[in-house]
Amino acid sequence: MPDIPENYLNVTYRLWAENGVTKLTVTQDGFESAGEGQKRYQEVYNNGEGWNQILVQIKELVEST
Secondary structure, rough: OOHHHHHHEEEEEEEEOOOOEEEEEEEOOOOOOOEEEEHHHHHHHHHHHHOOOHHHHHHHHHHHH
């Protein structure tokens, strides 16, 4: 797939404090206009797991520092 802006996906990380705890949300979009968008969405969807594995690793990293 060509490395051009039309094929890029958007990933947004949002951090905020709530009751003394830092919260994180991750959103990903742009599949509707990116090359092979449906296929890429299915790959990211990962049978309903989505970002879960990555978020677990982020949590472990943050808690270890």
